[in-house]
Amino acid sequence: MPLAENGHRGSQNNIGVFYSKGYYVNKDFEKAFYWFHKSAENGNPNAMQNVADMYFRGEGVEESCPKALEFYIKGYHSGNIASAFTLGRLYRLGECVELDIEKSSYYFSEAAKSDSEYGLISKAYMYYYGIGVPKDYKKSLMIFNELDKFYDINEVSFYLAIIYYNGFGTEKDYEKSYSYYKIAYEHGSKESGYSIAYMAYKNQTEIDPVEAFNILLANAKGGHKRSQKLLSVFYEEGFGVDKDLEKAAYWEKQLKVQ
Template sequence: MNLIKSACLAVALSATTAFVAVAQDYESGLQAFEKEDYLTALQEWRPLAEEGNVEAQYYLGIIFDNGYGVEQDYKEAAHWYEKAANQGDAYAQYNLGVMFEHGEGVQQNYSRAVELYRSAADQGDAQAQNNLGWLHQNGRGVPQDYAEAVKWYRKAAEQGDTYAYTNLGFMYQQGYGVPQDDAEALNWYRTAAEQGDARAQTNLGFMYQQGDGIPQDYALAHMWYNLASANGDERAADFRSNLAKQMTPEDISRAQSMATECLNSKYENCG
């Protein structure tokens, strides 16, 4: 009996020691990663990943996906994301879903992207919820279903996903899956715009230009187009140029000052 107990204790101690060693190797890799010493992180994590450590598998995917310290390799990234995703890691499922949606490192497959996004979305991943909404909105990998799109956008928005705010605004503006409601669209666009989302800023500018659900205001429209253009929405510069033809130099100057004030206040004072 004592021999059996001693043997069991030895096994338990051995397992505990191994667990501690794995944890230490993972933490060493994480510390190196945070210091941008990616090669050291890779050296620490690869053996763990090959042994099935899900966190190490996910981070190897990140390293190859972004080319951190190595040549960017989408195929290798997908390989490691797949391993982590198969163990239920929501972040890996989301990232692999993106790769299948866009055909990066894998053959483009919207149906597979839907599966992966849904798995991550069901675990509460807001980005996956938003992307799942987009695929339902556009009928990619699933039949087009506006109501289902709104459902997932709303779940993501409830978690503060800025892109979901913008997408919900669009659905209300167009009346897709919900009753058409300019006021509700404005609310969602403004929330996203004040967080710096360029597409929301452009759409908000357009609503001010047209007077949709709000008094027409060219200066505010110009201001939002200006901000959207600075944030990378190529449509906004054209909209701003066309709108400027209908404005006086004084109004344009005022709109530019408003845009500066909006930025300087970090979107706290935007007209």
């Protein structure tokens, strides 16, 4: 702690990690954000990525796409490979930014120059989407599976879930898909929560309908549009909850709220 208080940026970032993960201390996102931000102000590229992630997820600070984007860009320009990868993903999916395939390709290509885990995941993305290389789901799956053995990365679980759900480069496997969606959801992926609820609705997993409804409701309250749409259906059909056409109409209207 004395090093961090005296401005040592590495120590400041480490304390942020301790608070964000609950290592040796009680988990406290506000304190984690404070120390990450201190470290970022002192020029730590890893802390810039961490600050961006917290703005993106609204952990310890009010959710803000513009601020998240600001710090991801700062991280990228400071040499953080994870920031380059994240920018590629955001521009590819149109999250927090307008969908822009050209910018997505640029950032993925920049990250892929590295042999780090985020360089490898960028290569997996490039094969998955056909960015700068021919689309090849089998190569993408091979890289994602290798990453899954050694790294606990939310994005890896999320894309393995999609691959096994759709049978991209392999046979469809709903059980594997659900298990990977569950991991990604537990790491904060709202899209994975939506997918779990959708699989329950389609009877593709044995998850309890009430549990699926609760996941969807939390997502919808957090502003996830696809969850709001499906939640409206749950209320309309009485799936996992008592049928309530008024609430169904309410969530349908929320789709139009920015």
